[in-house]
Amino acid sequence: MTKKFLELWKVSSIVYREICFQSLFSLRLGATLPRMDNEKIGKMARQTEMNMLISKIIVTIFVAFLAVMPLGYWSYFVWGLKLAEELAIVGCVSVFMASLFFLLVMLGLQAVTSLVATKAFEFLSSLPISRKDVSKIALLSFLRIFDIPLITSLIVFPVAFSVVVNSFFGGLAALFVVTLTVIFALALTIGLAKLFYSKIVGGGGSSKYKTVMRFIYMLIWVFPSLGIYLIMNFATQILQALAHSLAQLSAAYSFTLTLVYPFSLGFTVAFAVLPHKINPVTAVVLIFSTTLHAILGYFGLNYLGLAIKRIGSSGIIVASKTFVKDLFIRPRSAFLGLIIKDLRVASRSPSYASILMLPALQTVISVLSLLSLSNISSEFVLGFLAGVSLLALMVTPMLFSAETLASAYTRSLPLKRRTVVAAKTFLSTLTYVGCVIVLTVVLLYLRRELVHITSFGMMQAVSVAAGCMIELLLLVRKFWNVKLAPSSLYTNLSTFIMVLIPGIILCLTPMLACFIIGFSNVLHTLAIFSAIAFTEFGAVAALVGVLIKN
Amino acid sequence: MSELAVNVDGLCVMYGSTKAVDGLSFKIKRGEIYGLLGPNGAGKSSTLKVLAGILEPTYGKVEVFGKPISDEIEVKKLIGYVPEETILLESLSPREFFEFIASVRGLDRDVNLRLHKLVSAFELTEYFDTPIATLSMGTKRKVSVIAALLHEPPLLILDEPLIGLDARSSRILKELIVRHANRGGAIVFSTHIMEVAEKICHRVGIINKGKLVGEGTVGELRQLIRSAESSLEDVFLKVTQQEAGIRDLIAALGEG
Numbered sequence: 001m002t003k004k005f006l007e008l009w010k011v012s013s014i015v016y017r018e019i020c021f022q023s024l025f026s027l028r029l030g031a032t033l034p035r036m037d038n039e040k041i042g043k044m045a046r047q048t049e050m051n052m053l054i055s056k057i058i059v060t061i062f063v064a065f066l067a068v069m070p071l072g073y074w075s076y077f078v079w080g081l082k083l084a085e086e087l088a089i090v091g092c093v094s095v096f097m098a099s100l101f102f103l104l105v106m107l108g109l110q111a112v113t114s115l116v117a118t119k120a121f122e123f124l125s126s127l128p129i130s131r132k133d134v135s136k137i138a139l140l141s142f143l144r145i146f147d148i149p150l151i152t153s154l155i156v157f158p159v160a161f162s163v164v165v166n167s168f169f170g171g172l173a174a175l176f177v178v179t180l181t182v183i184f185a186l187a188l189t190i191g192l193a194k195l196f197y198s199k200i201v202g203g204g205g206s207s208k209y210k211t212v213m214r215f216i217y218m219l220i221w222v223f224p225s226l227g228i229y230l231i232m233n234f235a236t237q238i239l240q241a242l243a244h245s246l247a248q249l250s251a252a253y254s255f256t257l258t259l260v261y262p263f264s265l266g267f268t269v270a271f272a273v274l275p276h277k278i279n280p281v282t283a284v285v286l287i288f289s290t291t292l293h294a295i296l297g298y299f300g301l302n303y304l305g306l307a308i309k310r311i312g313s314s315g316i317i318v319a320s321k322t323f324v325k326d327l328f329i330r331p332r333s334a335f336l337g338l339i340i341k342d343l344r345v346a347s348r349s350p351s352y353a354s355i356l357m358l359p360a361l362q363t364v365i366s367v368l369s370l371l372s373l374s375n376i377s378s379e380f381v382l383g384f385l386a387g388v389s390l391l392a393l394m395v396t397p398m399l400f401s402a403e404t405l406a407s408a409y410t411r412s413l414p415l416k417r418r419t420v421v422a423a424k425t426f427l428s429t430l431t432y433v434g435c436v437i438v439l440t441v442v443l444l445y446l447r448r449e450l451v452h453i454t455s456f457g458m459m460q461a462v463s464v465a466a467g468c469m470i471e472l473l474l475l476v477r478k479f480w481n482v483k484l485a486p487s488s489l490y491t492n493l494s495t496f497i498m499v500l501i502p503g504i505i506l507c508l509t510p511m512l513a514c515f516i517i518g519f520s521n522v523l524h525t526l527a528i529f530s531a532i533a534f535t536e537f538g539a540v541a542a543l544v545g546v547l548i549k550n
Numbered sequence: 551m552s553e554l555a556v557n558v559d560g561l562c563v564m565y566g567s568t569k570a571v572d573g574l575s576f577k578i579k580r581g582e583i584y585g586l587l588g589p590n591g592a593g594k595s596s597t598l599k600v601l602a603g604i605l606e607p608t609y610g611k612v613e614v615f616g617k618p619i620s621d622e623i624e625v626k627k628l629i630g631y632v633p634e635e636t637i638l639l640e641s642l643s644p645r646e647f648f649e650f651i652a653s654v655r656g657l658d659r660d661v662n663l664r665l666h667k668l669v670s671a672f673e674l675t676e677y678f679d680t681p682i683a684t685l686s687m688g689t690k691r692k693v694s695v696i697a698a699l700l701h702e703p704p705l706l707i708l709d710e711p712l713i714g715l716d717a718r719s720s721r722i723l724k725e726l727i728v729r730h731a732n733r734g735g736a737i738v739f740s741t742h743i744m745e746v747a748e749k750i751c752h753r754v755g756i757i758n759k760g761k762l763v764g765e766g767t768v769g770e771l772r773q774l775i776r777s778a779e780s781s782l783e784d785v786f787l788k789v790t791q792q793e794a795g796i797r798d799l800i801a802a803l804g805e806g
Binding site: 324327328329330331332333334336337338340341344345348349403408409410411412413414415416550 | 602603604622623624626627629631633637638639641642645646648649650651652653654655656657658659661662665666669670675676678679681
């Protein structure tokens with residue numbers, strides 16, 4: 001049994017390396033891309049593994065922080081709010097389960113896109129390996145993508161929890177519920193991705209229904225990001241609200257929560273630590289609920305292996321012949337054609353779609369914050385503009401990398417690089433402008449002061465355009481000129497960061513100037529703000545004109 | 551427009567220290583079908599990628615209808631390219647893909663007439679709104695071929711265009727190639743199917759290890775190896791020095 005597992009684990013390492021290599025660099029020898037010599041490929045492969053390790057470490061730090069954070073509130077729950085110990089346990093465990101759940105869905109999203117793109121398991125099915133083993137290898141390879149963060153979540157929280165509550169059984173129960181959460185999160189991600197690729201991306205027809213469905217799915221992909229964002233930014237408020245609710249729990253309410261995830265898992269742990277404090281009826285329901293969760297976990301695990309294998313061997317996307325009403329196409333200008341193409345490509349991949357929706361997410365959060373504010377401070381204005389600008393800057397590399405290998409084909413077309421830069425800059429800036437318009441409309445509706453947001457927001461669009469343009473200048477020079485596929489920049493962190501930094505500097509400079517000057521004379525500040533933004537834009541446009549020949 | 555469709559002179563392509571194409575020179579006239587043959591890794595695809603503007607030559611002169619290959623946009627307007635491996639924008643449907651291609655190439659709505667004919671000829675109608683990712687390799691190749699023909703380019707660059715195509719589509723493509731040449735267009739294509747090259751090519755260039763080792767009509771190549779009865783396959787094996795020992799190898803494979 002152990003020997004077989006070790007064998008499967010070994011095979012999964014080969015598959016995993018292939019997934020990393022292909023998803024990070026999208027290099028396939030003999031493809032449309034130029035070939036490379038062995039030395040360069042070897043260097044890239046090593047760099048790939050290093051990038052992947054850096055990504056894992058960053059995520060691991062994040063997981064460890066999330067694992068320790070709720071336990072830090074233990075004293076606040078028990079001593080500050082005088083909450084019963086068992087309810088404090090429910091609070092701590094539930095918050096971590098929710099954060100871990102959202103984080104894993106977000107990570108799974110990125111990984112699953114790589115699986116679909118690389119068709120990593122296609123070759124396994126042709127080897128003399130049983131279907132069951134292929135599924136197991138698929139699952140193990142998938143888990144390897146975030147092995148360090150997963151192991152961290154399985155160790156840090158249970159250990160820290162058992163120390164804080166001084167209970168070995170508590171630690172074991174925490175390990176059990178963390179495992180269940182990992183399975184639930186990954187199964188949900190894979191299930192949604194499967195549905196997305198089979199029902200929305202696959203199949204025929206170009207109906208409005210599919211466009212609407214794609215938009216809904218884009219919102220779903222943003223949901224985990226929103227969850228993480230809310231937990232990180234409003235952790236104190238969430239915990240306070242949760243603690244107050246728990247403190248005032250009626251028996252019926254408490255009874256219901258034992259069945260609702262993630263509170264159910266919180267109660268499971270509380271029961272393991274303090275069994276005598278749980279009333280007999282609740283205990284019976286809890287045993288039933290825990291058994292149900294365990295069964296779901298078991299089926300979830302089996303489902304994961306099968307579904308991952310299908311996704312990684314393109315088994316979910318099947319061509320279907322459809323009734324085609326006409327064969328008419330509507331050519332536009334190259335600029336507009338590029339924008340429409342980029343929007344279509346980006347909205348059909350879960351990971352790209354989630355990045356495209358990030359500025360909108362920031363707007364939703366700002367609107368939520370706005371509702372609790374009595375007056376709009378200059379700090380709020382600058383904070384909102386900085387947040388949306390930075391997220392718009394993340395859209396640009398995504399638009400550039402979304403074509404992956406097909407970028408080689410695009411290069412055989414008479415497409416001016418300046419048109420590429422202009423179209424992608426326009427689209428990225430549009431995501432920013434859209435958010436400013438939405439917030440302006442909300443302010444108008446709420447009859448709040450909107451001069452600052454609208455005036456500074458629109459001027460900031462010029463700076464955002466300059467930031468996007470400098471990113472594209474770097475990307476075009478790095479990837480297009482050396483004839484490389486851009487690949488997934490999101491996972492290629494070092495390149496991603498190097499490209500983002502100049503854009504961030506450009507976007508923050510006018511705001512920093514504002515911050516230094518102050519808002520005592522708004523017109524004066526706005527004039528300086530605009531002058532900086534337009535200077536940046538002019539300078540970058542001139543740079544593009546000089547460095548990109550056509 | 552120049553009578554010479556393609557002029558390659560001393561083309562050299564390097565991948566690091568590896569020389570993929572080594573001083574290659576050939577010319578293709580208008581109305582000519584030029585076949586590029588060679589064993590795997592001979593440098594055929596690299597040569598075609600340079601012509602298509604995907605790859606920059608390390609050294610050498612390359613002109614398309616008298617325009618230097620460095621005049622990137624102008625040259626690409628004159629070209630229709632079918633890559634060896636069909637990697638297109640997979641999440642788009644053929645309709646959306648053709649819309650993008652037509653937009654980039656600056657075509658107007660009149661393109662629909664030609665598109666309709668090509669889509670019907672290659673039996674792509676029922677997959678017109680299906681994502682390219684879901685199509686079979688052969689159907690993807692049809693999409694790639696139609697995209698290359700959409701703007702009626704004077705020069706067609708086809709890298710192994712018949713791979714994956716069914717017999718019907720293969721016949722149609724060959725017929726389109728011949729008609730394109732008859733109308734004054736030029737075609738350069740690589741293939742491993744000797745019969746096809748023998749049947750439709752006006753001239754053939756044989757590349758081995760990045761160098762041109764034989765060029766001419768099939769008749770001229772036969773004279774090169776001094777055998778009037780030889781097929782193009784025999785000529786190919788002879789000039790690429792692959793013939794020697796091939797019988798012994800086959801015999802050895804049959805033993806045991």
